[in-house]
Amino acid sequence: xxxxxxxxxxxxxxxxxxxxxxxxxxxxxxxxxxxxxxxxxxxxxxxxxxxxxxxxxxxxxxxxxxxxxxxxxxxxxxxxxxxxxxxxxxxxxxxxxxxxxxxxxxxxxxxxxxxxxxxxxxxxxxxxxxxxxxxxxxxxxxxxxxxxxxxxxxxxxxxxxxxxxxxxxxxxxxxxxxxxxxxxxxxxxxxxxxxxxxxxxxxxxxxxxxxxxxxxxxxxxxxxxxxxxxxxxxxxxxxxxxxxxxxxxxxxxxxxxxxxxxxxxxxxxxxxxxxxxxxxxxxxxxxxxxxxxxxxxxxxxxxxxxxxxxxxxxxxxxxxxxxxxxxxxxxxxxxxxxxxxxxxxxxxxxxxxxxxxxxxxxxxxxxxxxxxxx
Numbered sequence: 001x002x003x004x005x006x007x008x009x010x011x012x013x014x015x016x017x018x019x020x021x022x023x024x025x026x027x028x029x030x031x032x033x034x035x036x037x038x039x040x041x042x043x044x045x046x047x048x049x050x051x052x053x054x055x056x057x058x059x060x061x062x063x064x065x066x067x068x069x070x071x072x073x074x075x076x077x078x079x080x081x082x083x084x085x086x087x088x089x090x091x092x093x094x095x096x097x098x099x100x101x102x103x104x105x106x107x108x109x110x111x112x113x114x115x116x117x118x119x120x121x122x123x124x125x126x127x128x129x130x131x132x133x134x135x136x137x138x139x140x141x142x143x144x145x146x147x148x149x150x151x152x153x154x155x156x157x158x159x160x161x162x163x164x165x166x167x168x169x170x171x172x173x174x175x176x177x178x179x180x181x182x183x184x185x186x187x188x189x190x191x192x193x194x195x196x197x198x199x200x201x202x203x204x205x206x207x208x209x210x211x212x213x214x215x216x217x218x219x220x221x222x223x224x225x226x227x228x229x230x231x232x233x234x235x236x237x238x239x240x241x242x243x244x245x246x247x248x249x250x251x252x253x254x255x256x257x258x259x260x261x262x263x264x265x266x267x268x269x270x271x272x273x274x275x276x277x278x279x280x281x282x283x284x285x286x287x288x289x290x291x292x293x294x295x296x297x298x299x300x301x302x303x304x305x306x307x308x309x310x311x312x313x314x315x316x317x318x319x320x321x322x323x324x325x326x327x328x329x330x331x332x333x334x335x336x337x338x339x340x341x342x343x344x345x346x347x348x349x350x351x352x353x354x355x356x357x358x359x360x361x362x363x364x365x366x367x368x369x370x371x372x373x374x
Contacts, residue, residue, distance in 0.1 A: 002034040003370060004092035006115065008108050009039075009100035009127075010064060014046040015206075016288050017127035019182050020157075021098040022048050023363035024370070029055045031367070036090055038111075040064055060090065062111060090115070094152075094373050095122040096366075102126040102156075102165045105147060106140050116147065121373045124154040125179075125366075128285045129161035129168070131305050136169050145171050152373050155179040155366070157285040158307035178307075179366065180359035181285075183292055185267050188360075190297030190351050193344040194275055199231040199337065202274035204267075204289040205281070207239030213280035213303070213324045214245055220280075220330045222252035229337065233258045233278070236270060271296035275343050276336065281305055282324040294318075294354035299346040301336050303329070310357060315339070317350040 005021045025035050029052070037052060041061035053059045095115055099105055105112045105124065116122060124147075136144050148154055148169075154176050156162040166173050194200055205212035214235060220226075221233065235245065235258065242260070249258050264270055267289075277293040277300045284306030293300050294311060300318035302308045312318040319339075321332040339346065359365055 001028075001094070001371065002036070002092045003028050004090050004095045004115075005035065005037045006090075006095060006097045006111075007037070007039045007100075008097060008104035008111070010104070010108070011100060013040075013042040013044065014048065015100070016181065017098065017100045017285075018046075018048070019184075019288075020125065020127075020179070020362060020366060021096055022052070023182050024096070024366045025052055025057060026055065027363050027367050028370075029057060034058075036060065036092060038062060038090055091118070093120065094370055095120060096125065096370065097122060098125045098127070100127055102129045102161070102168075103134070103136060103144065106136070106144055109140075109143070112147065116150070121152050122150075123370065123373065124148065124151045126154060126156045126161060126165065126285075127181075128157075128283065128306075129164040131164060131283050134168050141169065141171075144169055148173055149175070151175060153177055153369065157181055159310070160305075160307050161285055180362040181288055181291075182362055183288060183295065183358070183360070185292045185295060187268050188295045188355075190348055191268070191271050193297070193347065194273060196275070197230065199229070199340050200273065200275040201231060201233045201278045202236060202270055202276070202293075203233060203278050203280070204236040204270065204293075205279060205287075207235075207237050207241045207245055209241045209244065211281065211283055213282050213329075214241070215248055216324055216326055216329055217278060217280040218245070218248045218252055218254060218258065220326050220333055221254060221258070223330075226333075227253070231257060234261050234274065235259070236261045236264050238263045267292050268296065271298055274298070275340075276301060276318075276347075278333075278336075279303070279308075280321070280324055280329050281308075284308060286311070291354060291358060294347075294350040295358065297347040297351045299343050299350050301332050311350075311354060313353065317346065317353050 005025045028035050036058040038060050159178050209215040279302040286307040290300050300312050303321045303324045312320045314320040319332040319335045321328040
């Protein structure tokens, strides 16, 4: 069987949204299937794309749309071709289109259309839907409905993402299913709880305040009350708002309590040193860092977006803020501070709850569905 994996994620060379299709592609190769991939071209090819190539996958790329005003005008007047419309020819028995956000297949419509015109079966994956707004434009609504209806299935990583997509489309999506993302921790177990009178918090997320809300968290922790408290917050990750977060730490005089740790590949080690995850997201699917923290025996403070509420049961497995606002986050932080002596037991409850929700082999689940399509 020949399987084509197409990533429509355009914001970054690689991210958590790519892990599901990557691992399914790797598994397909191991089981003797033929695999080809189509991803956006970057200055440096991601290591995992190189890994698939070493394993025998056929690797192709499409160009991003990055033009100056003169070039855009030339494209509009048909004096220049839009390089992102020049899609390498791919032939496969089934196509898997992975969308970083649900409507990526519309934003890169020329690529989507070329693939779907082949008439072969295809599967859509949505890794994220925005919580509010992002209504599908009337001129694209019928295209979106048609593409979704003709898909064998559209996988969402969160039930709430599905409902948001339906609201944005104004149409029920009946050929859908929720699927997990692969976890990255090596040791699924309740890890030894760090013994410290100081509250040890970790925030693991891309440094992108428009999505992850670290700026809101820092403001909530800047009050006189929190300045007097004994706590440490470590920010793990990297991203476009690194310098802004440094400025906020300085502005709020948090430099003796908040540190920027950068990207850390060994997630297990993070939970050897920290007592609780704080994730103040504005928008999510089902964040892997939340799942991995719980599967390490750690409570989670997060916002009620995506499927966070399925995992974080307020005051049982963690603390759930109603929205990503300073007011709501501050209230949940007060609950956390008031229960800091019970975080170890709460982490055990978080582990027991998370193991009932997680598919530990989602790449196998996806590949089994792909095989059933052909």
